[in-house]
Amino acid sequence: MLDALLSRDFPRSRLVTAMLLVLVAAMLSAPLAVGGLPIMNVFVKIAIYAVLVASFDLLLGYTGMISFAHTMYYGIGAYGVAIALRSMGAGWDAIALGFVVAAVLCLVVAAAVGLFSMRTRTIFFAMITLAVANSFAVLVNQFYTVTGGHDGLIFQIPKMLKPAFVILPRSVLGVPVNGTVLTYYAIVVMCGLLFVLMLRLVNSPFGRVLQAIRENEFRAEALGYNVLRHRVVISCIAAVIACMAGAMNAIWLRFVGPEVTFDLQVMLDVLLVVVIGGMGTLYGAVVGAGLFVMAETYLQGAIASAAPWVEGIPVLSVVVHPDRWIFWLGVLFVLSVYYFPEGIVGRLRNSAVNRRKQPASHH
């Protein structure tokens, strides 16, 4: 059964497996933790980021394309649901309609951008997606009557998903079973399903062609595969998955704003996570997202508490400033592209494979 679920694509490293198991166990039991809501916030963010980063990895790691518009689709999903919920009232029909419209928009934009930019030269894809994402962010700010501009939108969600909705009158293991817990598990399960779906996709014949394109475009073309069509199709699929992640994020936060969706910084975060986690291994997205969100939540605080210790020391006090954590992320990113481009998961996998090979070589 596990074979079928993971499409025979196992983590292939004990350490990675252990990390994933710990993460999943923590994610499933997060509502039980003391002071449940902050912990749930962290794990929802990890789950949604893992899906977002994994869908980006479909492009970057599996097909070898860099898109800077990926978080734009994430934003479209979030705003689609938000705008529908605001204008139609807090109902399921609004969520469904908002999501469908957003997904169709994502499909159309992704197909148009892909077809246009890769017809001439594949390398233009990166530049054009950057320009498109930028102009979209500007548009969202310009049409502030619909999108709320810089301030974003606050909206209501269906009653069933709200904390005031009580499912069981008595709390289970000290946790009140309410709409928030329901939303939490719905999102976590949905993210799990999307992840399994992506595993299936990259291990399908279609996914193998993508990897062939990544390794050698001309050869893939010579073997009779339509490279352009494969690239456009995968960018559409990745866009729709990102759109779903955005919709889930909006429902959880009950808020959308440019800085959590369209901002270039969100895109850069996704880029850093996929490279540090490990390109071309969907598990890398999960491990990377877990580490990133944990670091963002807890490490920033740790750096802040270290700041008084170095106060007065000229260079160190500036470098260890809590606002400078993007700097360290950037350094880590550059170093990892140089020294371990395969990322955390890739590196652990390789060393595990080497260890397994060594005894065999004695024969």
Add this chain to the structure above:
Amino acid sequence: MTDTNLPGTEGRAGLLAGVDWAPLAVVAAAAVLALALIGSPSVWLTLTVAGLAMGMMIFIVASGLTLVFGLMDVLNFGHGAFVTVGAYLAFTILAVTTDLVMADSLAQNLAALLMAVCVAAAGAAALGFLFERIIVRRVYGDHLKQILITMGGMIIVEQVVMMIWGPQEQLVQLPETLRGAVPLGDAIVEKYRLLVVVFGAVLFVLMHLSLTHTRLGLLIRAGVEDPEMIQALGYRIRRLFVGLFVAGSALAGFGGVMWVLYRGTLTADIGGELMILAFIVVIMGGLGSISGCFISAILVAMVANYVAYLVPEVAMTSTIVLLVAVISWRPRGLFPLTRR
């Protein structure tokens, strides 16, 4: 604009021989159409001069990018970092030379500006040299890694800029005599914009002449056309490339000075916005083509300005529509140079 010819086949006879007029006609047509839509000639003139000034700044930043990309196929997503560093260095120099900046004498004002430009260009050039050594050198021939690593380099440079100059927004003032506007017929045109137009035009002519009338320019153009052949003929294309990368970085620093004085405010992401326009211009103009870069920079900025006046909400989107239209018309850019 003779660089559509093969290197070596063109004579030095007429600068205008073999000019491809069609893209120029498009720019003219856009201007005429805008005049018809806007109605008021004075508004149109103000917008056109502003568009030309903006176009010049995009050109200054994009020219280095297009040569680097054309010659060595290196895609530098960190190019905006040089713009940022140039802008901040200019800010510092102008703050130090307040006496010259505030003086009511054009000569003293220009001296301060010149100092700022020199320091900014030198600083950006030095950074470009380091960037090439540390960041770009190891990833030749691998586009994916180039984009990742130069993006990472840009993040680091932006953060270091924030460490040195602080994260808050800074105000930059124009030198005394360059402030204000001059009447030009019915229209009122800002002095600084005219200055930028002059700077950009002079730079273009200089670059064009050195590309078409010097031996170094010949090598660069030939290298853009066919790098392997240049190497096979015994030229050290790597050294040529490093020189070009440093020169391109210096130009970006110069563009940063112009841009920050135009905007008046300064934050660490100042390079990013200009870089996106520069990318569009590089694609639209044709890789490695200075003339294409120049014409498309002007076209992009003018159209964006007209649209911003007519339908303010969609100004940036108009740039993308323009790109789509131009690439559908000429898939390899306005003045295609390479066969890649």
